[in-house]
Amino acid sequence: MIELCRDTYRYRELIWALALKELKIRYKRSVLGFLWALLNPMLLMLVLTLVFTTIMPMISKPHYAIFVLSTLIPWTFFAQSLSYGAESIVGNADLIKKVRVAKLVFPMAALVSNMINLLLSLIPLLLILVAMKHPFHWTWIFLPVALFALTLITLGGNFFFAAANVYYRDISHILQIVIQLWFYVSPIIYSKDLIPAKYQIFFKLNPMYYVLNEFRLSIYDGLLPEWTNIFACYVCGLASLVIGFYVFRRYQDEFVFYT
Amino acid sequence: MMDSPVVIRVENVTQRFRVIHERPDSVRELFSKFFRKKVKYHDFEAVKDASLSVRSGEVVGIIGRNGSGKSTLLKVIAGVYRPSAGCVTVTGTIAPLIELGAGMHPELTGRENILINGLLMGFSKQEMLRREQAIIDFADIGEFIEAPIKQYSSGMFMRLAFAVATEVNPDILIMDEVLAVGDFEFQAKCFDRLRRFRESGKTILIVTHSMAQIEEICSRAVFLDHGRILADGAPAEVAAMYLKSGIGEHAEPILVEAPSARA
Numbered sequence: 001m002i003e004l005c006r007d008t009y010r011y012r013e014l015i016w017a018l019a020l021k022e023l024k025i026r027y028k029r030s031v032l033g034f035l036w037a038l039l040n041p042m043l044l045m046l047v048l049t050l051v052f053t054t055i056m057p058m059i060s061k062p063h064y065a066i067f068v069l070s071t072l073i074p075w076t077f078f079a080q081s082l083s084y085g086a087e088s089i090v091g092n093a094d095l096i097k098k099v100r101v102a103k104l105v106f107p108m109a110a111l112v113s114n115m116i117n118l119l120l121s122l123i124p125l126l127l128i129l130v131a132m133k134h135p136f137h138w139t140w141i142f143l144p145v146a147l148f149a150l151t152l153i154t155l156g157g158n159f160f161f162a163a164a165n166v167y168y169r170d171i172s173h174i175l176q177i178v179i180q181l182w183f184y185v186s187p188i189i190y191s192k193d194l195i196p197a198k199y200q201i202f203f204k205l206n207p208m209y210y211v212l213n214e215f216r217l218s219i220y221d222g223l224l225p226e227w228t229n230i231f232a233c234y235v236c237g238l239a240s241l242v243i244g245f246y247v248f249r250r251y252q253d254e255f256v257f258y259t
Numbered sequence: 260m261m262d263s264p265v266v267i268r269v270e271n272v273t274q275r276f277r278v279i280h281e282r283p284d285s286v287r288e289l290f291s292k293f294f295r296k297k298v299k300y301h302d303f304e305a306v307k308d309a310s311l312s313v314r315s316g317e318v319v320g321i322i323g324r325n326g327s328g329k330s331t332l333l334k335v336i337a338g339v340y341r342p343s344a345g346c347v348t349v350t351g352t353i354a355p356l357i358e359l360g361a362g363m364h365p366e367l368t369g370r371e372n373i374l375i376n377g378l379l380m381g382f383s384k385q386e387m388l389r390r391e392q393a394i395i396d397f398a399d400i401g402e403f404i405e406a407p408i409k410q411y412s413s414g415m416f417m418r419l420a421f422a423v424a425t426e427v428n429p430d431i432l433i434m435d436e437v438l439a440v441g442d443f444e445f446q447a448k449c450f451d452r453l454r455r456f457r458e459s460g461k462t463i464l465i466v467t468h469s470m471a472q473i474e475e476i477c478s479r480a481v482f483l484d485h486g487r488i489l490a491d492g493a494p495a496e497v498a499a500m501y502l503k504s505g506i507g508e509h510a511e512p513i514l515v516e517a518p519s520a521r522a
Contacts, residue, residue, distance in 0.1 A: 018375070025366050094361065094362075
């Protein structure tokens with residue numbers, strides 16, 4: 001773990017440059033460029049509001065768009081990071097085969113580029129907040145607590161899937177399906193209170209359950225963090241990171257032979 | 260030069276590869292283990308029990324036929340592969356030019372690639388920004404420096420890659436047949452720079468098929484065959500030995516000045 005911190009610090013410039021490179025490539029050749037990072041959540045909000053207020057209002061909540069976005073933004077970060085992370089080693093095979101480079105920079109860069117996206121998408125969220133006259137809760141100051149736990153969980157996943165995908169390319173395909181399913185079993189488009197009591201236990205096995213809850217409390221409800229919830233976030237986060245990094249480290253010297 | 264310090268020490272290095280014959284990297288492989296169907300592969304030793312010490316200030320040319328393990332040996336020294344057996348100790352910074360434009364992204368501009376490339380080699384951003392102008396001047400590709408490098412010709416590509424690798428002032432420069440691409444004018448510029456590199460006491464490892472290059476700039480040559488070091492010594496003698504080794508196995512002798520052998 002100390003090694004992880006030390007290497008992250010040592011290669012910070014490289015990680016940052018790779019993350020920016022990824023963003024540049026993502027938005028290259030589009031007229032609006034980086035604006036898409038802001039526009040995407042806006043357009044999504046329009047769709048959500050339309051669908052859930054007119055077509056299926058039964059699970060709707062007041063200011064439903066904000067209700068959903070408060071968890072959808074962290075979810076998008078999580079899902080995108082994992083897909084990018086899983087491809088990060090295989091996709092950089094060219095590099096790994098020709099230059100000596102610390103392998104951990106690739107899953108890290110996948111995380112950082114999506115983190116930039118997440119932070120950018122807070123801007124349209126604020127605009128929407130103002131537009132819908134939803135109160136701006138002071139509990140936003142607790143967001144970093146939830147965000148850090150989310151980062152730990154995501155980073156662990158990135159490491160794990162990046163390594164696994166080197167050996168079995170099927171992983172990234174399977175991951176896509178799993179993420180889809182995962183989306184629906186996480187309280188994003190519905191409230192966690194809607195989960196029938198007898199199934200609660202299963203939903204609580206999902207690490208994202210706690211993290212997303214934390215985001216919703218701070219942004220939408222304006223309530224203080226639930227400390228047991230925070231605790232669960234960090235237990236999941238640390239477990240994810242330790243397992244993910246352990247697996248990654250164990251196999252990183254062999255990546256070059258399999259990519 | 261005999262008393263200058265050893266900067267590269269390769270001791271009994273063997274590099275083994277698993278060559279998988281069909282359908283690698285898939286869950287099928289996993290299933291096939293359950294069904295006891297063996298995945299076909301063979302182990303291949305690209306470098307066998309090689310030992311080599313290079314002192315600072317030496318220019319070592321590595322020669323041998325295609326598939327003799329030259330590039331693998333360079334990659335082991337550059338730290339791309341961890342050897343299956345034996346160990347490698349390197350003192351000082353390395354700029355590897357293993358292949359043209361490794362670490363260059365086609366969508367990014369030349370300028371952006373300079374930074375990424377330098378960071379990948381382990382140099383700091385500050386250092387790269389300081390050297391940026393010198394790199395651009397040496398590469399001499401004009402306006403193209405602001406264009407995505409996918410639009411470069413292979414010559415421009417090579418100019419930029421060579422400029423980055425040599426301008427960062429590494430202690431050790433590793434080159435794998437990269438010089439063949441440039442035009443004669445740029446090649447002359449490269450050789451001039453290599454000569455100055457050598458004079459300032461830096462170490463160069465170079466793989467080439469041009470015996471003229473070997474005899475012109477190298478102070479020592481190593482002949483690899485089937486992963487083994489067969490000869491190590493004065494360039495002219497080793498080159499002669501290499502050329503002679505082809506006769507007898509082939510109907511006609513190998514050309515002295517082989518044209519660019521890059522695949």
